[in-house]
Amino acid sequence: AxxxxxxxxxxxxxxxxxxxxxxxxxxxxxxxxxxxxxxxRVAAGVMSNGGEADRMPAATGSASAGQDADATAGSSKAATAVAPPRKRLERVMRTWEAEDASQMGVSEGDFVQVWTDTGTDNGWIHAEGLGAAAARVGWLPLCVLKCLPxxxxxxxxxxxxxxxxxxxxxxxxxxxxxxxxxxxxxxxxxxxxxxxxxxxxxxxxxxxxxxxxxx
Missing domain, CATH: 2.30.30.40 (SH3 Domains)
Structure with a gap:
């Protein structure tokens, strides 16, 4: 074409x-x-020790809408623009059963979208389903996701x-x-x-x- x-x-x-x-x-x-x-390609998974995930983080509120734009010439449009959430596709390498309503259950081989800026120090990240399962959202432990090189x-x-x-x-x-x-x-x-x-x-x-x- x-x-x-x-x-x-x-x-x-x-x-x-x-x-x-x-x-x-x-x-x-x-x-x-x-x-x-x-x-x-190598098996370079995050938290690959396979241990239990650390305690899930407390539910987070909505992201800030961003700072008010400064009224400076030539920069007003850039200052007022709010970047969309950064998402990345990941594959599940191990089944995870949600333990409460804030978590997301997944099966081995599933693909999910993760919000890259929500990763926590204790090993969790916020995710959503893909395609027909897009309505499913919640926290996932990083150790159940396959990390590519x-x-x-x-x-x-x-x-x-x-x-x-x-x-x-x-x-x-x-x-x-x-x-x-x-x-x-x-x-x-x-x-x-x-x-x-x-x-x-x-x-x-x-x-x-x-x-x-x-x-």
Missing amino acids: GVAAAPAATHASGMAATPAMMAAEVPPVEATAAAASTPA EGQRWMSVGQQWEAMDESQCSVQIGVVVVVWVTTRTKEGWVHVETEKEGVMKPGWLPVFCLEWNDE
């Missing part, structure tokens, strides 16, 4: 190089090299894409993929991993297919 050709695959899996498509430039070597050199993030697919060669990934709306954020190219592609029958398949995907919701 008018997007530039996907970069040649450089993942360690040894996929075949992508042929030139639509007479677009091949992305610079630096961009593709980044995909090849990205560190392997630096440079990788879970992202939801907002637009379907059919792979045009073996170096790309086909995805459906609503699917969650692992995104290697440092491989994003100026031509509009990023390296991802999709789960197929329990196996992670790497490939390139147009950035507009993904929901970049915490930037």
Whole structure:
């Protein structure tokens, strides 16, 4: 649909190089090299000792609407703007049963949205369900969430894409993929991993297919 050709695959899996498509430039070597050199996925979970979560924090009130804007020239719009809540997609690696109404129960393999600014010193974070479960909100212990390595993030697919060669990934709306954020190219592609029958398949995907919701 008018997007530039996907970069040649450089993942360690040894996929075949992508042929030139639509007479677009091949992305610079630096961009593709980044995909090849990205560190392997490791189990680097937060609070990975698996112990019981510390006492849940007291319920918090609504966030402050922000300070009043200063009436200074050239800065009034920036001062009055209130940034939206920063959310990040996370995967549950261990089932958690809510112990009271302020907590959120989750099952292994679920995906949840967490408010990144609500993490507490004693290991809790505020979260909400995804999709049909979006109405569920509450506190979760960080130890039940799977932490991805630096440079990788879970992202939801907002637009379907059919792979045009073996170096790309086909995805459906609503699917969650692992995104290697440092491989994003100026031509509009990023390296991802999709789960197929329990196996992670790497490939390139147009950035507009993904929901970049915490930037």
